[in-house]
Amino acid sequence: MNYSNPVISGFHPDPSVCRVGEDYYLVTSSFEYFPGVPLFHSKDLVNWEQIGHVLTRTEQLDLRKAWSSGGIFAPTIRFNNGTFYMTTTNVSGGGNFYVFTDDPKGEWSDPVYVDQPGIDPDLFFDEDGFVYYTTSHDAKGQGAYQSRIDIKTGKRLSDVTLLWKGTGGQYPEAPHIYRIGEWYYLMISEGGTEYGHMVTIARSRRPDGPFESCPYNPVLTHRSTLNTIQATGHADFIQASDSSWWAVFLGIRPAGYPNHHYLGRETFLAPVTWTEDGWPIIGDNGTVGETMQAGNLPLQPKPNRQVRDNFEQTELAPYWNLLRSSDSQNWSLSEKKSCLTLYGSEATLNEIGVPSFIGRRQQHFSCRTSAHLTFAPQQDGEEAGMTVFMNERFHYEIAIKQIAGERKLIFRRRIGSLWKIENERPWSADSVILSVHADKINYVFEYAEREEEEPIRFGQGECKMLATELAGGFTGVFIAMYATGNGVRSISPAYFDWFDYQVTED
Incomplete structure (x- = not known):
């Protein structure tokens, strides 16, 4: 069976996803709009229902000083030991923080702020109990930075160190860390969230590096193509309940010539395959289409549209x-x-x-x-x-x-x-x-x-x-x-x- 991209249409950029049993939860950026961080639920990674927002109270989200396209930047959602966490950046006030809950459909906590510069924060819970907080670039746009934190207080337990500068593309950002087997993978996006956007990845035997770059980078990009989907990047991996791997990521659908887009950056889905030497490739050798094969995903009926x-x-x-x-x-x-x-x-x-x-x-x-x-x-x-x-x-x-x-x-x-x-x-x-x-x-x-x-x-x-x-x-x-x-x-x-x-x- 096939599914259609985007899986969440319209202005829903910077997707991040986690799985709890047979349920998937996904969040996207919201910038100057209130409530903040749209929250979606799915049983199949394809059909998503918005179940609310993460940031619903002024105590969590102060946007009074937010300029247009300020406010809330890229979030990350993770689940660990019965608790959901969402971390993001309010670039217009407060910086990096996270909130948590045991019921994603209910109220989320007040913000816990992390004294770490950068944007696009990621939370990684390692098997040894350590929690790593990773953000993207400093003022010079150098790469992904990391520290260990106390998840109860948000206090840093180590200095902030540079992990990886990427492959040379501008604005290395959107870091996510995964432990898969014996490897720690660090995935970022480069090239800016425009037509040169691309996803690159590196790996290490340790969560704090050093990281070696994938020889097949970029593992996702539509730059310099005539694909109807453009600016693909800012990806997050998820392993489905059948052990298959998938990626959610943003893209745009330009209209007309010269290219122009106004629906915003949307959420797309593609399968992830692994090379014999243990590297991930997204979609068809790094490209995706508007129609994709669903593999073994248990596709659900499309929800009825309320007019x-x-x-x-x-x-x-x-x-x-x-x-x-x-x-x-x-x-x-x-x-x-x-x-x-x-x-x-x-x-x-x-x-x-x-x-x-x-x-x-x-x-x-x-x-x-x-x-x-x-x-x-x-x-x-x-x-x-x-x-x-x-x-x-x-x-x-x-x-x-x-x-x-x-x-x-x-x-x-x-x-x-x-x-x-x-x-x-x-x-x-x-x-x-x-x-x-x-x-x-x-x-x-x-x-x-x-x-x-x-x-x-x-x-x-x-x-x-x-x-x-x-x-x-x-x-x-x-x-x-x-x-x-x-x-x-x-x-x-x-x-x-x-x-x-x-x-x-x-």
Whole structure:
């Protein structure tokens, strides 16, 4: 049987995975979005269900100073002696830390900080009880660094030493250490998390080296190829219950020419084979495809996609995120029954702040998103609607806004320093259905007064104008509901009765 890549689509980069019996758990980076570190569960490594987030409390995650593509960098998840551990870096405040739990679906601990520089931390529990903490490069980008730590306190028990500089590629990062047989393997990524990305590996008889480089490096790369998947790297190994080996890793799916990608870096899966001299090779001699053989993986039925969220639960579904903070003044699920209520903060989408913003990742090139909004602005500047958002300098909106005492429906584009309301019309009704229809070329913005009516086209924005190659950063496009008072706190609630995310083409 075959499976399709990516196994987790949309902005889900830097995957790390662990296994407990027949269950697999996977985490990815989250950067400036709250809650932090999406957490997934699977029975087959292919079909993943998001079961929550690891960092769900402000005591665990302070993103108030996080710039776009700041915040939480690459996590590692491990299981040892009945306890789950997740370690990561908050580059915008606090540095490297880990949290732990005996129930990954429940609450995780407060952070335990580790006094070690670098990013992309890895936890390795050796059979002798020693715990090793490995991070990637210093300010000079030299390689993987390691110390031994006390797992109860996070205190270092040894000096931080350089393990391996890699094979010469820029930005050697994402270290993971494994003990397989008599060897300790150190896997890293080099070349930067762009089109030159690659995975390299070394091994030693000791966890602290010295490490010898694999003669077959890189063991995974798509650099200088025409593969539809690009920028493959940042891998983590996992041994399945049938003893087969697999790797999860990030990649991108560029659209058009020149290459541009805006869904973000996604999570892919490939088998790992071992050479006669004991070296791992990922995929087909270091390359992977969108269709791969599943081997003996016990493939489960694909989970049903939920199209509509009616906001009838007491908590947001796990696919929703906020920008930087969960400020309870900005949103509520209880103020109005079966509605998400947003109150516009002073912050706008054009600044690094805490706007009233609840969004989900765009995970498919072709999709249609819609929301039913009830909003009666009472003062100038009050605004609420839907945004297609990459960062504060690159986004599109369709919204209701009060301008000079008049309520209007607007379509606006922000591309770098260029900003313009492209279309507007008076709007007297208190409610509207807003829609965004995406394909690989354009986002088309539409509106309707009622759900049974044919929507009216109101604006259009090119997908490539939100691509990482232009907008920069490490994230992907979010489609979000938002509200703002444009400099002052809004007094008018924006009620979102429902939100649809419908895949129109896989």
